[in-house]
Amino acid sequence: MITANVLRNRTAGELTEGERAILEAAVLETRLLPADQVAVRQGEPVNVSILLVHGFMTRRVDAADGRRHLVGGHVPGDFVDLHAYVLKKLDHDVAALTDATVAIVPHARLERIQSECESLTRRLWFLTLQDAAIHRQWIYRLSSLNAYQRIAHFLCEINARLLAIGASDGAVFELPMTQVDLGEVCSLTNVHVNRVLRQLRENELCTVRASRVEIHDLKALVAAGQFDSQYLFLNQQTAARACGLESR
Amino acid sequence: MITANVLRNRTAGELTEGERAILEAAVLETRLLPADQVAVRQGEPVNVSILLVHGFMTRRVDAADGRRHLVGGHVPGDFVDLHAYVLKKLDHDVAALTDATVAIVPHARLERIQSECESLTRRLWFLTLQDAAIHRQWIYRLSSLNAYQRIAHFLCEINARLLAIGASDGAVFELPMTQVDLGEVCSLTNVHVNRVLRQLRENELCTVRASRVEIHDLKALVAAGQFDSQYLFLNQQTAARACGLESR
DNA sequence: CGAATAATTGACCGAAATCAATACGGGTGG
DNA sequence: CCACCCGTATTGATTTCGGTCAATTATTCG
8 A cells, every 4th residue: 555654653643544545546656766766856846746655765965076965865654755745846856765666646636635634734744844853853963973873873763764664673674775875874984984884883783784784782772873763753652662662 | 013024035925915914813922032042842742833023043952962053043034833833842942042022823723724724824834844945954064065164054044044034135134143153053163163254254255253244255155155045945036146146 | 340251262182084905796798 | 607897895094174172362241
C-alpha cells in the first residue's frame, strides 16, 4: 500500500481509514526513479508533489565550489516535496539516493483535499512541519557537535526514522550511503568520516560498512550524539526504542 | 496595524483586506515581552501562537556544553511559533532578543480560520514553510561557507528581510545583536566574529557596530556570502534591491 | 562616576582539512 | 575466467581555520 508508512508510529496517531483512502485516491501514478536522478530541480515551477514509497531520497544544494551539501534526507512514508505544493518552487534539488519508488500527487488534487478534508490537511501540514523540525536539528548538529558526535547523532536519527517504518530492528539496518554521502550530511570530508567511523567501531558503538549499519550499543551512541528523539514526534513506544530504553 | 508586515513584499502577494480582517480578529491580545524573555519553552504544550509585531525574536537550542545556538531569527511580520499550532509542542525555545511586541492568537481561532478560510490557511501554511526554507539555508550556510562568508550571508539575509518590511533602506539598518549573538547564529566564537567583522570593514563591504549595520557595497557582500535571495520568496522588486541590483 | 557588558587584540593550540599514496572490491569487456 | 578499472575505503604527513586563553580597551547605563 502506497501510504503504508505515512505518519506511521507518530505522536499524531495513524491515518484513519478514510484519510488513507482519500490520500491513496489522490495519487496519479507511481513511478520508478533510478539512483542519482534529480526529481525536482531548484527554482523550477512544480505542480505535482512526490510521496516516497520505497528507497531513499535527499534534498541537496550545490555550493559554488562544486561541493555538494545535503540539507535533508528522506525515507519511505515521507511526503518529500509537499513543500512545493505551497511554495510552488523549491530552493534546492530533490534527488533519489537509491533506486526509488515514488507516488505522484498533482497539486490540483491536494487543493481538493484541502477544501474537503480538514483533518487530512492538518496532517499534511504536520508532515511539512516535521521536516522543518528535522531541519532545525540538523542546524543544531552542525553548530554544536563535533565530527564524532555529528555522525553518532545522524546514525541515531536515521535509525529512529527507520525504526518507525519497520526498516530497522533497532540494531541493524540497511543504509546505502557512502562515506562521501555521510560527509555531505555532516559537513565533513570523506577522509575524516572514515576516521570517525573507525573510532565508533573501536569504541564498540557501531559498525558502518558499505550500506549496512550495525549498532552495538545504542544507549552509548545516543549519549555520544546527544540525541533526543523529541523532534521526530514518534509515538512513545518507538521513541523509547529509538533511544535504547526498551528493546521490547 | 498588527498584521501590517505579514507577507509584506512577498511573491505570494499581499494579504487581501478580507484575509487581513480575519487575521486581526483572531488576535486575542497584544503583549510586551522584555528582551531575553523566553516566550515558549521547549517541550511545553502550547495552545496559542505568537505573531511578532515589533522587535526581534530568536529560536534557540541550549547545547549540553551550556553553549547556546540559534536555529532561527524573526523580524516583525513573522508568525513566530505558528509551527506550534500544528505540532502542539516545540523542539526548541522561542525568546525575545529585544523588547518585543507580540500578538497572541489562540489555536482555537486558528482552527476556525482553517475551516472557514481556505486561502488564508494556505497563506499561514506558506509562512511556516518559508521558515523551513530559511532553515535549509542556515544548514547550507553552516555546511558550506567559512566564517567570513557566513557572516556576509547572514547580513545579506537580515538586510533582505528587513528591506521587505521597510526596516532597512538597503544600506543601513538597526540590528540589536552583539558579537556573541552573531556567533550563536553563525556558529563562531565572539572572538572570531570580531576578527571577521574587522575584515569586512577593512574590505569596505560593511560596518557592523553595536546594533547598527552599514552596508557599503551590497553587491560585494552578496558575492562574498554567495547570497541568493530566492529562498525568501520576496517579490521581484524587493529581491532586486536585496542583492544590490537596483537601488531604486 | 563606576560597574558591568561588549569589543578588540595577541599568542598559542587543536580539530578537521588537505594532500598523497595505497588497498580493496565488484562489475565489464576482451 | 581473468585482467583491468573505477569508485570506495583506509592510512599517514602536513597545513589551516577557527578556537582557546588572556589581557586591554571601549561603551553603556544606573
